Amino acid sequence: xxxxxxxxxxxxxxxxxxxxxxxxxxxxxxxxxxxxxxxxxxxxxxxxxxxxxxxxxxxxxxxxxxxxxxxxxxxxxxxxxxxxxxxxxxxxxxxxxxxxxxxxxxxxxxxxxxxxxxxxxxxxxxxxxxxxxxxxxxxxxxxxxxxxxxxxxxxxxxxxxxxxxxxxxxxxxxxxxxxxxxxxxxxxxxxxxxxxxxxxxxxxxxxxxxxxxxxxxxxxxxxxxxxxxxxxxxxxxxxxxxxxxxxxxxxxxxxxxxxxxxxxxxxxxxxxxxxxxxxxxxxx
Numbered sequence: 341x342x343x344x345x346x347x348x349x350x351x352x353x354x355x356x357x358x359x360x361x362x363x364x365x366x367x368x369x370x371x372x373x374x375x376x377x378x379x380x381x382x383x384x385x386x387x388x389x390x391x392x393x394x395x396x397x398x399x400x401x402x403x404x405x406x407x408x409x410x411x412x413x414x415x416x417x418x419x420x421x422x423x424x425x426x427x428x429x430x431x432x433x434x435x436x437x438x439x440x441x442x443x444x445x446x447x448x449x450x451x452x453x454x455x456x457x458x459x460x461x462x463x464x465x466x467x468x469x470x471x472x473x474x475x476x477x478x479x480x481x482x483x484x485x486x487x488x489x490x491x492x493x494x495x496x497x498x499x500x501x502x503x504x505x506x507x508x509x510x511x512x513x514x515x516x517x518x519x520x521x522x523x524x525x526x527x528x529x530x531x532x533x534x535x536x537x538x539x540x541x542x543x544x545x546x547x548x549x550x551x552x553x554x555x556x557x558x559x560x561x562x563x564x565x566x567x568x569x570x571x572x573x574x575x576x577x578x579x580x581x582x583x584x585x586x587x588x589x590x591x592x593x594x595x596x597x598x599x600x601x602x603x604x605x606x607x608x609x610x611x612x613x614x615x616x617x618x619x620x621x622x623x624x
Contacts, residue, residue: 341440342370345454345461347487348428349376350420352500353467358428359502360619361465362435368529371440373457374428376421377450421445450483451490458493463530465496468613484613488594488622494524495594497613497620505588505619508536511578511612512554517593521623522554525591526561534589538567539581541574575611582616594622 346361348354365372425443432441446453458464466484488495510525512518522538525531536558540551551567558565570577582590590612613620 342368342462343460344368344370344372344463344465345375345457345493346372346428346432346465347375347377347450347454347467348424349467350424351467351469353469353498354424354428355431356498356500356502357465357467358431359435360496360498362432362439363502363505364463364465364496364530365432365439366436367532368462370462371442372432373461374425374432374441374443375446375453375457376425376428376444377446377448377453378417378421379448379450418445451486454487454491458491461493463496464491464493465498467498468500485610492624494624495622497622499617499619502619503588506534507585507587508534508589508591509582509585509587510536510538510554510558511582511590511592512538512540512551513574513593514540514550514554515593517623519593521591521593521621522557524621524623526558526563531563531591534563536563536565537585537587538565539578539585540567540569541572541577542569543571575615578612579615582612582618587618589619589621590616591621591623594624 344361344365346357348357361372364370422445425445429441429443432439444453444457446456454464464487466487468484484497508525508531510521512522525536536555538551538554538558540547540554542550547569551569555565555567568581570581572580578592592612613622
């Protein structure tokens with residue numbers, strides 16, 4: 341059975357991650373694997389040596405107290421992790437009663453834990469920012485960027501709040517990752533029955549031909565699809581078009597053509613995740 345891997349923490353995005361994973365699971369008859377990872381700082385039991393030049397008996401007492409505090413902190417972190425997973429499981433089961441939900445608590449590096457579980461998953465769901473991220477405008481969580489770089493599966497990025505999804509915008513530039521995004525929008529049960537608008541940036545006949553060919557492929561697969569050409573710089577033009585369309589989900593390739601490949605994650609993709617207040621599905 342298809343599985344969705346949902347990454348949860350204590351951030352403001354955790355509830356939306358659960359709701360989005362439940363939505364995707366219900367549409368695709370998938371189970372959900374919830375993952376919470378305790379970092380090394382949270383589980384370290386080797387105390388930091390703060391004893392300095394203290395006399396021997398005082399040093400021993402201080403180190404013993406530090407060790408006890410570290411062990412207590414590790415226990416509390418594990419307890420908190422289990423509670424986060426329990427809450428997430430309950431939320432998903434309530435939203436999608438027929439969905440099987442498995443919870444996993446791991447220690448160490450997030451990417452290592454994702455790499456362990458990802459081969460069994462068809463989709464990874466993650467929040468735009470984690471609980472340790474700076475919430476300044478335009479800042480993305482570092483773990484999100486690491487996951488997108490490393491993941492071999494489509495990554496669905498949750499916005500701050502979830503809302504029912506009825507309309508999809510597909511940003512299309514005919515790059516290899518955009519072609520795979522088009523294939524997903526055409527055939528994945530997650531998008532079945534949703535209205536899809538294909539947007540491409542450009543001008544002239546070539547752009548119109550490109551977007552109409554993509555829309556026709558969607559229609560041939562049974563999707564209700566339209567196409568639109570917008571002018572301007574990709575980051576601004578696509579963002580404005582998404583906002584004007586009142587779409588509920590943006591689907592796009594993680595990489596683009598030419599200068600858009602300047603970053604490991606395409607610059608247009610990164611800009612869209614920063615700007616959009618709707619979920620973004622990135623396809624490698």
